[in-house]
Amino acid sequence: MTQAPTPTADTVRRLVLSLLPNGGAAGAGPHVRPVGEGGEHSSWWVGARHVLRLAPDRDASARLRRELRLRDLVRPHIGVAVPVSVAHGEWTSGLGYTLDTRLPGTTGEQQGVSAIGENDLAALLTGLREVPVRQAEALGVPRATPRSLEALRSAAASAAQRLAAADEFDPARLAQLKASAAVQLAAQPGVAVLVHHDLRGEHLMVSADGRVRGVLDWTGAVLGDPAEDIAGLAVAVGAPAAVRAATLAGYGARPCLRGLWLSRCDTVTRLAEHLRDGETGPVPLLRIQLRRAWEAILLERVTELPGDD
Structure with missing residues (x-):
């Protein structure tokens, strides 16, 4: 595997100057600074209009190249913007980059989603379901086996006890998901759609009025369980908003509850x-995400699946 050199501001500036020679005053080039939210790519803001993403290894480079083609495929379907690459290539031997347009708005971690924004999320979920699976597969988008909710429930039960000892969580809340319900909420066979698979708040671009204007980072997209994107939205915008959006997109009780x-x-x-x-860095955000996912929804109170207690 290629060992990537650590990109510096000078590295980025030289690359940007070769791509945007008129981008700065007196040949200095636009201002560049690291994107603080991290991710598997080394990402840099370039002026006010672009973001540069540098793949750190060959696997990430392959996903980055696939993402460029995938964004073109999903763009007509999903009803919200995706970035456009104005330049792409290799920033060092064997490792790719893309210089993308910067979408307007702020991340979903900084700006809440309004009721109209939930309609945007519904359009996103609807559009992902409409993307032709064969075309996505032809681009190299992998298939992902649905996760076992029973296995996740078992792991979460042990984790809940540790959180209880730290006064972080009441494990009795997890008892709402009985073993029989976990079985009933297994993914349905033969149902595979394009899944973004990383719908975190930082990947949703939201305007000041709460509209979802764009979705970032399609490198983790798979063909698989649509409930994974519903789960991502529950963590990003809260369980009630996620389930309302999924319901508007035509998903029934089973995938929503899953x-x-x-x-x-x-x-x-x-x-x-x-x-x-x-680890202390991400813990405050993880607490917020836990609170969002555990917001009560009406659906879980009124829905009884066959075989439930």
């Missing part, structure tokens, strides 16, 4: 793992 419990098991487990490992 997505809800995927998000709840995930957030309990992730917070417990970070506290166990002594």
